[in-house]
Amino acid sequence: MEQRHFDKELTQLKEKLLLMAGKTEVLINQAVQALKKKDAALAETIFELDKEVDALEIEIEDEAISLIARHQPTAGDLRFLIGVIKINNDLERIGDHGENIAQSAILLAGQPDIKPLIDIPRLAELATGMLKDSLDGFVNNDPVKAKEVCARDDRVDELKDQIFRELLSFIAEKPEVTSRAMELILISRNLERVADLSTNICEDTIYISAARVIKHHLEEGTIT
Amino acid sequence: MPNKIDIINLDLHYGKFQALKAVSMPVQEKQITALIGPSGCGKSTLLRCLNRMNDRIPGVRINGRVLLEGTDIYGPGGLDVTDLRKRVGMVFQRPNPFPLTVFDNVVYGMRVAGIHHRGRLKETAEKSLRAAWLWDQVKDQLDHSALELPLDQQQRLCMARLLAVQPEVILMDEPCSALDPIATLKIEELMLELKKNYTIVIVTHNMQQAARVSDFSGYMLLGEMVEFAETNRIFTNPSEKRTEDYITGRYG
Numbered sequence: 001m002e003q004r005h006f007d008k009e010l011t012q013l014k015e016k017l018l019l020m021a022g023k024t025e026v027l028i029n030q031a032v033q034a035l036k037k038k039d040a041a042l043a044e045t046i047f048e049l050d051k052e053v054d055a056l057e058i059e060i061e062d063e064a065i066s067l068i069a070r071h072q073p074t075a076g077d078l079r080f081l082i083g084v085i086k087i088n089n090d091l092e093r094i095g096d097h098g099e100n101i102a103q104s105a106i107l108l109a110g111q112p113d114i115k116p117l118i119d120i121p122r123l124a125e126l127a128t129g130m131l132k133d134s135l136d137g138f139v140n141n142d143p144v145k146a147k148e149v150c151a152r153d154d155r156v157d158e159l160k161d162q163i164f165r166e167l168l169s170f171i172a173e174k175p176e177v178t179s180r181a182m183e184l185i186l187i188s189r190n191l192e193r194v195a196d197l198s199t200n201i202c203e204d205t206i207y208i209s210a211a212r213v214i215k216h217h218l219e220e221g222t223i224t
Numbered sequence: 225m226p227n228k229i230d231i232i233n234l235d236l237h238y239g240k241f242q243a244l245k246a247v248s249m250p251v252q253e254k255q256i257t258a259l260i261g262p263s264g265c266g267k268s269t270l271l272r273c274l275n276r277m278n279d280r281i282p283g284v285r286i287n288g289r290v291l292l293e294g295t296d297i298y299g300p301g302g303l304d305v306t307d308l309r310k311r312v313g314m315v316f317q318r319p320n321p322f323p324l325t326v327f328d329n330v331v332y333g334m335r336v337a338g339i340h341h342r343g344r345l346k347e348t349a350e351k352s353l354r355a356a357w358l359w360d361q362v363k364d365q366l367d368h369s370a371l372e373l374p375l376d377q378q379q380r381l382c383m384a385r386l387l388a389v390q391p392e393v394i395l396m397d398e399p400c401s402a403l404d405p406i407a408t409l410k411i412e413e414l415m416l417e418l419k420k421n422y423t424i425v426i427v428t429h430n431m432q433q434a435a436r437v438s439d440f441s442g443y444m445l446l447g448e449m450v451e452f453a454e455t456n457r458i459f460t461n462p463s464e465k466r467t468e469d470y471i472t473g474r475y476g
Contacts, residue, residue: 065460066456066460070456
């Protein structure tokens with residue numbers, strides 16, 4: 001039998017999700033760039049991009065629901081569609097975190113740094129790296145890669161905690177930096193959430209391709 | 225784009241029994257329109273109205289209009305029934321090939337239309353069989369009896385026979401109910417291919433089939449068109465409670 005018509009519809013949906021993923025990745029990278037370069041104009045462009053991501057989220061969800069209603073998918077097809085709905089949701093949230101980072105970047109753009117930005121760009125690099133690799137894992141249906149990305153989340157959490165501690169000590173020493181330090185704390189928190197959501201994408205990739213549930217540490221280290 | 229067919233306020237009585245009650249429904253060109261509903265709801269009766277197959281049933285009275293590209297097929301000075309059926313052909317529930325060879329089945333309609341040129345018949349036969357995804361399976365047995373073919377191939381042969389007379393609209397009355405799931409899937413894929421060139425109206429008991437293949441669906445109950453909408457809408461968010469009860473399996 002040739003390819004089913006349904007397969008074409010699934011492929012089209014996947015392509016749309018990848019388009020959304022690409023936009024989300026650009027969005028996060030631009031938000032981080034805007035922060036590093038104190039570029040408020042660049043940060044402003046994020047909001048338009050996030051609107052595009054939001055519109056795609058609604059489209060993808062509608063299409064996935066319609067495919068489920070019309071085709072009663074089973075097995076791999078069902079896991080794929082449920083996975084698409086979840087990843088779609090994660091990507092939309094990632095877009096929102098990018099928007100939050102852009103808002104903070106705009107607030108910080110007109111003010112002097114309280115310290116040179118070193119750890120936050122490192123955190124951003126880790127988080128965007130996880131996002132990129134989680135999407136690669138999804139595209140290539142690669143549970144091993146997905147599992148590897150999940151393992152990187154601990155490093156992100158540690159770095160975020162370190163940044164929090166450092167900024168809190170700054171606030172304790174110089175209360176006048178509080179509002180700027182708070183923005184940096186919020187940015188770190190947003191980046192850490194990007195990494196968490198990337199982990200979710202990986203967990204969904206593993207569910208789609210291997211029908212295994214690894215979230216909440218239910219199944220440690222079994223995908224090799 | 226204007227509708228290919230407009231059914232307007234159609235009533236049909238079998239003697240005293242009213243089988244269709246003021247049914248209205250559009251059929252869009254090069255789309256698949258499905259009629260769903262429980263047995264006896266009137267969906268096959270409605271389908272058969274579209275190429276006047278109910279006319280000769282004793283005691284049948286039909287009121288209302290069925291416009292094919294704007295011409296009322298029941299109206300005075302309307303279409304000749306033979307011409308109508310050439311434009312609006314039907315595939316039935318049970319495959320019904322004639323007890324003739326595969327080839328003679330496919331070109332039957334052309335011969336009736338007075339075409340006997342061997343080359344042209346062969347050319348059309350191949351084209352029609354290819355369009356019905358049957359050519360590869362039967363090309364070496366064109367001179368075998370059509371009745372030797374497996375059921376699903378017989379059904380596709382009936383489609384090829386229809387395609388050979390180049391209809392505009394294909395009516396299908398439960399075309400898969402005699403077929404197994406794999407053969408059914410093949411026919412469904414074929415429908416999706418055919419809709420590029422033809423307008424299709426299908427009656428099916430199999431709601432999932434309507435969901436899978438059709439662009440528009442009409443849900444009928446006791447001779448009424450309860451709801452007609454885009455299939456996507458019918459299966460995700462129908463406006464009528466009665467439709468929802470049926471498609472979720474709560475009815476009956």
